[in-house]
Amino acid sequence: MINISLLDVKRLRRCKLVKGSFLIICLLGCHHDLSAQTQALKLWYNKPSQKWTDALPIGNGRLGGMIFGGVDTERVQFNEQTLWTGRPRAYQREGAVQYLPTIRKLLFEGKQKEAEALAEQHFMGKKDNEDDYTTLKAAWYKSVRNNTAPAATNYNDQGWKHINLPTEKGWETTPGFEGLDGAVWFRSTVNIPAEWAGKKLVLSLGRIRDIDYTYVNGTLVGNTDTTNYRRYKTPASVWHTGTNQIAVQVINFYDKGGLTSAYKELMVYPEDSTPEAGIPLSRTWKYWIQDDNVPAFPRYNADYQPFADVYLQFPKHGDVTGYKRDLDISNATAHVTYTSNGTTYTREYFSSAPDQVIAMHLTASQPGKITLNAVLKSLHKAVTIRKIDDHTLELSLKVRNGVLKGVTYLKAESSGGTLNVTNDGIAIVGANEATFYLAAATSFKNYHDVSGDPDAACKQTIQKLKDKSYAAIKAAHIRDYQNYFNLFSINLGEGKNAGMPTDERILHFNNVDDPSLISLYVQYGRYLLISSSRPGFMPANLQGIWNDLLTPPWGSKFTTNINLEMNYWPAEVLNLSACSQPLFNFIDDLTQTGQLTAKAHYGAHGWVLHHNTDLWRGTAPVNASNHGIWVTGAAWLCHQLWEHYEFTHDKEFLRTRAYPVMKSAAEFFVDFLIKDPKTGYLISVPSNSPEHGGLVAGPTMDHQIIRDLLKNCIAAEKILGTDAAFGKVLQGKYNQIAPNKIGKYGQLQEWMEDKDDPKDDHRHVSHMWGVYPGTDITWNTSALMKAAKQSMIFRGDEGTGWSIAWKTNIWARMHEGDHAYLMLTKLLSPADAVPNHEKGGIYHNMFDSHAPFQIDGNFGGAAGVSEMLLQSQMGYLDLLPALPSALPNGEVKGIRARGGFTLNLSWQKGALQQVEVRSDVGSPCTIKYQGKEISFPTQRGKVYRFNGSLKQL
Numbered sequence: 001m002i003n004i005s006l007l008d009v010k011r012l013r014r015c016k017l018v019k020g021s022f023l024i025i026c027l028l029g030c031h032h033d034l035s036a037q038t039q040a041l042k043l044w045y046n047k048p049s050q051k052w053t054d055a056l057p058i059g060n061g062r063l064g065g066m067i068f069g070g071v072d073t074e075r076v077q078f079n080e081q082t083l084w085t086g087r088p089r090a091y092q093r094e095g096a097v098q099y100l101p102t103i104r105k106l107l108f109e110g111k112q113k114e115a116e117a118l119a120e121q122h123f124m125g126k127k128d129n130e131d132d133y134t135t136l137k138a139a140w141y142k143s144v145r146n147n148t149a150p151a152a153t154n155y156n157d158q159g160w161k162h163i164n165l166p167t168e169k170g171w172e173t174t175p176g177f178e179g180l181d182g183a184v185w186f187r188s189t190v191n192i193p194a195e196w197a198g199k200k201l202v203l204s205l206g207r208i209r210d211i212d213y214t215y216v217n218g219t220l221v222g223n224t225d226t227t228n229y230r231r232y233k234t235p236a237s238v239w240h241t242g243t244n245q246i247a248v249q250v251i252n253f254y255d256k257g258g259l260t261s262a263y264k265e266l267m268v269y270p271e272d273s274t275p276e277a278g279i280p281l282s283r284t285w286k287y288w289i290q291d292d293n294v295p296a297f298p299r300y301n302a303d304y305q306p307f308a309d310v311y312l313q314f315p316k317h318g319d320v321t322g323y324k325r326d327l328d329i330s331n332a333t334a335h336v337t338y339t340s341n342g343t344t345y346t347r348e349y350f351s352s353a354p355d356q357v358i359a360m361h362l363t364a365s366q367p368g369k370i371t372l373n374a375v376l377k378s379l380h381k382a383v384t385i386r387k388i389d390d391h392t393l394e395l396s397l398k399v400r401n402g403v404l405k406g407v408t409y410l411k412a413e414s415s416g417g418t419l420n421v422t423n424d425g426i427a428i429v430g431a432n433e434a435t436f437y438l439a440a441a442t443s444f445k446n447y448h449d450v451s452g453d454p455d456a457a458c459k460q461t462i463q464k465l466k467d468k469s470y471a472a473i474k475a476a477h478i479r480d481y482q483n484y485f486n487l488f489s490i491n492l493g494e495g496k497n498a499g500m501p502t503d504e505r506i507l508h509f510n511n512v513d514d515p516s517l518i519s520l521y522v523q524y525g526r527y528l529l530i531s532s533s534r535p536g537f538m539p540a541n542l543q544g545i546w547n548d549l550l551t552p553p554w555g556s557k558f559t560t561n562i563n564l565e566m567n568y569w570p571a572e573v574l575n576l577s578a579c580s581q582p583l584f585n586f587i588d589d590l591t592q593t594g595q596l597t598a599k600a601h602y603g604a605h606g607w608v609l610h611h612n613t614d615l616w617r618g619t620a621p622v623n624a625s626n627h628g629i630w631v632t633g634a635a636w637l638c639h640q641l642w643e644h645y646e647f648t649h650d651k652e653f654l655r656t657r658a659y660p661v662m663k664s665a666a667e668f669f670v671d672f673l674i675k676d677p678k679t680g681y682l683i684s685v686p687s688n689s690p691e692h693g694g695l696v697a698g699p700t701m702d703h704q705i706i707r708d709l710l711k712n713c714i715a716a717e718k719i720l721g722t723d724a725a726f727g728k729v730l731q732g733k734y735n736q737i738a739p740n741k742i743g744k745y746g747q748l749q750e751w752m753e754d755k756d757d758p759k760d761d762h763r764h765v766s767h768m769w770g771v772y773p774g775t776d777i778t779w780n781t782s783a784l785m786k787a788a789k790q791s792m793i794f795r796g797d798e799g800t801g802w803s804i805a806w807k808t809n810i811w812a813r814m815h816e817g818d819h820a821y822l823m824l825t826k827l828l829s830p831a832d833a834v835p836n837h838e839k840g841g842i843y844h845n846m847f848d849s850h851a852p853f854q855i856d857g858n859f860g861g862a863a864g865v866s867e868m869l870l871q872s873q874m875g876y877l878d879l880l881p882a883l884p885s886a887l888p889n890g891e892v893k894g895i896r897a898r899g900g901f902t903l904n905l906s907w908q909k910g911a912l913q914q915v916e917v918r919s920d921v922g923s924p925c926t927i928k929y930q931g932k933e934i935s936f937p938t939q940r941g942k943v944y945r946f947n948g949s950l951k952q953l
């Protein structure tokens with residue numbers, strides 16, 4: 001590990017960033033020896049990737065790449081942060097506010113279903129393409145249904161392609177079907193035995209998305225337009241002994257398509273028998289894509305898109321030995337190395353922020369051994385590839401169902417041998433070494449301007465490399481990256497499994513044999529945040545910046561009912577404050593669009609944000625009324641702004657950036673909160689407890705978040721010395737908001753009504769927001785904390801990846817270190833150890849699994865470890881408040897605390913040994929540890945040292 005002593009602070013300087021007052025502490029002339037940490041800070045493997053979640057991620061905040069490490073064919077799948085579907089547009093539904101009083105009235109009367117139905121019809125946001133879709137869909141649908149010729153028994157399907165059915169995750173993950181929507185025919189035969197003659201047969205096709213027309217020997221036997229399982233009871237007359245022809249036309253309008261059920265569901269069997277006696281139909285079928293030009297489906301949100309792939313195709317190697325691929329997160333470089341026929345081949349990869357390129361460098365231990373073809377490919381339909389010059393290949397694309405264009409340049413350089421560029425690719429023969437630089441850009445300029453010139457941007461990026469060597473580009477990349485990464489270190493000890501390949505370490509993880517896997521996991525979380533959220537660019541989405549699917553899970557959006565916020569939980573405490581800047585810039589935009597939604601849907605001042613947004617900054621209710629109408633997204637994001645102030649005490653940031661946004665969010669709730677006719681309290685209605693329990697009046701989480709916003713606005717107003725009158729208004733509202741309540745089971749109620757189910761294990765633990773990340777419930781409110789603990793016990797310890805991460809932080813905040821550690825072990829468990837049965841945990845490349853991949857669990861898990869070691873939300877430094885017994889020894893350096901402090905601390909045998917506190921702003925400091933307490937004034941920049949008894953050294 002790099003151990004940055006606080007004595008090194010004399011060698012630190014503060015660096016101003018472009019927008020706002022964000023501070024990065026940058027190492028000057030960093031001379032730390034990195035060799036000692038190389039093994040500890042590497043993910044490494046002794047075989048190439050078998051799937052995307054084995055591949056290794058690189059990123060510079062804008063360009064992300066996934067390195068597969070193949071021997072004969074290397075694949076580098078890459079993304080550019082602004083390539084999305086959709087277009088600039090209005091998301092709010094004008095006039096929705098007229099339905100607000102009726103929706104509220106229905107909820108107050110207990111008529112939830114009626115309220116949801118009304119809201120679904122009139123209160124949701126506006127979908128893209130919704131105005132003319134019905135007409136376009138009807139015409140297209142009629143055209144594909146007019147051709148039923150493939151249903152005929154004698155139809156000639158000799159030219160059709162083959163596919164193995166079912167496709168469990170939809171046909172979008174099947175080669176040739178990526179991103180496909182439309183009409184597809186499938187055909188297969190089945191031999192009916194003589195003993196089934198004259199019997200009615202059940203044709204089971206499992207789940208089909210979206211519509212099927214199913215034929216047996218040319219006769220239509222079934223049609224369903226939902227995702228329900230298809231078990232068609234067919235008359236005996238349509239079948240005959242021997243070979244029978246089955247034909248299925250599947251019509252899919254968007255997202256997952258095809259026959260997507262479990263393998264055991266595809267079969268035919270007698271109606272008077274059981275499926276076990278049937279003939280399986282899970283096999284290779286023939287297919288024909290009839291029409292994939294389906295009209296764009298109305299969508300609430302846009303989808304983040306993959307850009308393209310670079311394939312490096314090598315001559316077939318002989319026997320390969322010594323294979324290794326790794327990702328060194330100490331310097332953000334990935335490597336592949338192996339030996340074949342006496343030559344050792346090495347590849348190196350990184351995504352440079354200073355030069356805005358992905359670099360790929362190939363060398364060999366013997367001269368003249370580098371021979372390969374480099375080609376560009378993309379899943380997008382509208383793609384053009386052409387030669388730019390004697391060193392450069394260009395791929396240009398346009399997204400489907402959207403306005404954005406993208407361009408990538410792949411430039412090649414070689415030493416020795418020959419280099420030839422054609423429209424088909426780049427051929428290098430007999431070189432001593434080769435280097436590729438990949439630039440990519442889109443036409444996106446901001447959320448309402450798509451007039452950018454991606455070709456010119458790529459050309460300019462490549463031209464800037466003209467006089468730079470690979471060594472210089474790499475050195476600049478490492479210096480830039482380490483300005484972030486080297487500010488923090490953690491060492492929890494090393495066990496006997498530390499030398500294993502990373503995938504094996506995950507399979508065998510336990511705290512005795514491999515505590516350093518936790519250290520690696522924390523630092524990997526920091527690596528991913530640095531790589532996906534850099535100043536000047538976009539914030540990290542559900543998958544950071546890494547996505548390989550045209551139809552990614554949940555659109556790979558920005559989900560704001562926990563996931564986007566969780567992405568930034570480690571930013572302040574793990575010394576990556578500058579990585580929050582993209583989020584804060586994003587919030588600035590959302591403030592503008594959120595004002596439009598607040599007015600159109602609620603007739604309110606200020607701004608509001610519901611549970612999902614995207615590149616185009618939509619803020620209206622989306623998806624469905626039973627969970628899409630959730631009004632506290634803006635308030636939660638304001639908590640992130642306040643946290644940044646708490647950690648930095650940057651008053652200029654508070655005055656110019658944070659408080660205006662916070663005030664606007666508070667203005668919305670001044671207008672929105674309404675008196676509950678039953679209790680007289682001010683409550684939030686309509687809303688929901690995220691994705692749980694439907695549309696309601698007064699969910700507990702809302703009130704916790706709103707109280708937090710109002711409290712922080714009041715505090716900010718006092719710090720800034722302005723807006724006293726507004727502060728009084730907020731204090732009056734604060735005092736009237738419905739309080740947290742304890743229910744009949746001793747639990748913290750999730751809703752106004754005492755209706756929690758002790759057997760409910762829902763993944764969202766939304767009413768725990770007041771425990772973490774908020775401070776609505778603390779040990780100063782011990783009865784509520786006890787009730788919160790009871791609710792956590794009821795919810796259980798299982799969950800999706802991000803849910804487990806949240807539970808880790810909650811248990812740590814409750815000072816239950818061993819329980820928090822139990823959750824952490826679940827977060828570090830293998831997600832895909834059982835084939836076709838992924839669960840919450842981590843993949844081979846340590847990506848978090850929801851399942852599938854979501855990056856929030858990586859960030860939440862890293863924050864959870866810090867929460868075990870240091871808490872500062874109560875106005876003092878609480879040292880080792882939830883140290884688990886499984887981690888008795890350790891050291892952390894560069895961890896940050898509210899109040900403007902940076903700490904180094906170490907512990908042995910479960911007891912604090914020493915702590916160093918650097919005061920970054922000169923605030924008064926109080927430290928607490930196991931009943932001991934010390935308070936003292938501080939001077940800015942001065943370091944204070946104490947032993948385990950809090951005696952000053």
